[in-house]
Amino acid sequence: MPGWHNATESLQEVGRVQMVGIIQEQHPDRARLFMQWKQMGWPILVDSYDLLEAPHVPISLAIDENGVIRNVLPAMRENGSVTEDFLEESFGSARDEPAAPTPRPDVAALYARARSEGSAQAWKAYGDAIAVWGGAGRVDQAIDAYKSVVSEQPEDGMAHFRLGVAYRMRYDSDGRRDGDFQKAVNEWSAALEIDPNQYIWRRRIQQYGPRLDKPYPFYDWVATAREDIQARGEEPAPLAVEPRGSEFASPEREFVASLDAPPEPDPLGRVLRDEDQFIEIEAVAVPAVVAPGDVTRLHFSFRPIQRTEAHWNNEAEEMVLWLDPPEGWEVETRMYSYPLPPEVVSLETRVIEAEIRAPQELGRGPITIPGYALYYVCEDVNGICMYRRQDLEVEVRPRR
Amino acid sequence: MNTSARHFAVTLLPLIAIAIPSEMRAQSSTPSHNFEVGTPFPTLSFPSLDDGRPASIADFRGQKVILHIFASW
Numbered sequence: 001m002p003g004w005h006n007a008t009e010s011l012q013e014v015g016r017v018q019m020v021g022i023i024q025e026q027h028p029d030r031a032r033l034f035m036q037w038k039q040m041g042w043p044i045l046v047d048s049y050d051l052l053e054a055p056h057v058p059i060s061l062a063i064d065e066n067g068v069i070r071n072v073l074p075a076m077r078e079n080g081s082v083t084e085d086f087l088e089e090s091f092g093s094a095r096d097e098p099a100a101p102t103p104r105p106d107v108a109a110l111y112a113r114a115r116s117e118g119s120a121q122a123w124k125a126y127g128d129a130i131a132v133w134g135g136a137g138r139v140d141q142a143i144d145a146y147k148s149v150v151s152e153q154p155e156d157g158m159a160h161f162r163l164g165v166a167y168r169m170r171y172d173s174d175g176r177r178d179g180d181f182q183k184a185v186n187e188w189s190a191a192l193e194i195d196p197n198q199y200i201w202r203r204r205i206q207q208y209g210p211r212l213d214k215p216y217p218f219y220d221w222v223a224t225a226r227e228d229i230q231a232r233g234e235e236p237a238p239l240a241v242e243p244r245g246s247e248f249a250s251p252e253r254e255f256v257a258s259l260d261a262p263p264e265p266d267p268l269g270r271v272l273r274d275e276d277q278f279i280e281i282e283a284v285a286v287p288a289v290v291a292p293g294d295v296t297r298l299h300f301s302f303r304p305i306q307r308t309e310a311h312w313n314n315e316a317e318e319m320v321l322w323l324d325p326p327e328g329w330e331v332e333t334r335m336y337s338y339p340l341p342p343e344v345v346s347l348e349t350r351v352i353e354a355e356i357r358a359p360q361e362l363g364r365g366p367i368t369i370p371g372y373a374l375y376y377v378c379e380d381v382n383g384i385c386m387y388r389r390q391d392l393e394v395e396v397r398p399r400r
Numbered sequence: 401m402n403t404s405a406r407h408f409a410v411t412l413l414p415l416i417a418i419a420i421p422s423e424m425r426a427q428s429s430t431p432s433h434n435f436e437v438g439t440p441f442p443t444l445s446f447p448s449l450d451d452g453r454p455a456s457i458a459d460f461r462g463q464k465v466i467l468h469i470f471a472s473w
Contacts, residue, residue: 101458
């Protein structure tokens with residue numbers, strides 16, 4: 001995309017061609033950072049829910065003055081250039097009637113129609129409208145609408161995909177509920193089962209899945225982009241959700257199970273349990289369904305619970321996670337630690353990711369991977385600080 | 401719509417395309433998408449990244465547009 005930008009820069013400057021982008025991404029502000037880095041200032045439209053039904057990216061199109069597609073453009077190298085004939089060859093001369101923009105949908109009318117008709121199609125139209133235009137505050141309604149679609153039409157892969165996008169959006173918001181991330185992954189998996197050719201759907205799972213499944217690292221450019229932008233004396237565009245772990249880990253070509261065996265931190269289970277009192281844990285496997293020998297990526301997120309005014313205490317040792325995989329399952333290492341932030345107390349959501357490989361022989365039932373976390377936490381109601389353990393488990397299902 | 405026929409089609413097609421291993425391959429293969437040369441680009445509105453206001457490709461009438469459908473991953 002910077003290729004076409006560079007190649008047509010002089011044409012853009014004199015207004016002979018307009019670059020426009022539509023992004024197919026769960027976290028659209030990452031595209032803003034990318035554009036800032038590459039110094040491309042053209043308009044970007046956000047299509048996280050894939051309303052366009054684009055089966056893959058990138059797609060480059062030459063669209064004429066009347067909104068008609070005149071050419072599918074090939075990829076352009078960053079240092080490529082176009083000749084004078086480019087405009088005539090790619091766009092021709094417009095001769096069709098101009099296309100009028102579709103107005104923003106009437107969400108209330110679509111809701112009324114969905115309520116009265118109750119059809120999958122009506123719920124989908126309402127879901128699309130509320131998902132795209134309702135913002136983070138209306139994601140619950142989008143989820144309900146798409147759930148109505150998939151219960152009516154379980155084979156609608158696009159509805160499963162969009163339901164997954166909405167769950168993941170809620171997971172990233174303050175309105176997050178238990179299990180949102182797992183539900184997002186499950187819906188994306190269901191969508192791919194229905195249509196494995198949808199590259200955009202596949203990418204959402206790959207984004208959070210094992211490194212081996214990635215054709216290339218997804219967000220490794222972010223650190224370099226920030227450095228380059230700061231070196232220019234600019235402030236990098238902020239990101240609502242920092243890419244982490246699986247999202248920017250370089251793909252490794254083999255799964256490396258660690259040979260060293262760290263000592264188990266609490267083998268007798270003597271540390272007092274935090275039973276969802278101070279820290280809430282969400283544990284998700286991506287993908288949640290594995291074949292023999294497959295690698296899956298486990299995401300553990302730890303959030304201080306607001307009700308008890310809990311917060312992290314960072315004055316002692318690092319938080320650790322211990323995994324106790326069942327016989328035959330391999331992990332990179334059994335012990336993971338979370339580096340402490342510099343502040344004495346903090347409230348961040350902590351994420352630890354791990355990869356685990358299934359054995360060659362898998363039974364038929366779900367497999368539970370147990371583990372526990374050890375951390376220092378304080379609560380402000382009584383002003384007490386504690387060292388606590390919380391047991392956790394992730395469920396993985398064998399592919400049938 | 402005949403959903404069973406549609407399902408049949410989408411479950412057979414993957415056998416051809418599922419082995420595409422990388423972004424590079426996706427770029428160089430013949431694009432298969434809903435955007436046909438000679439047809440109007442969909443006039444759907446989307447929130448704009450800058451301010452969330454509705455924007456559509458139809459807003460750029462009168463201009464030659466190079467449209468990129470992309471992601472930053």
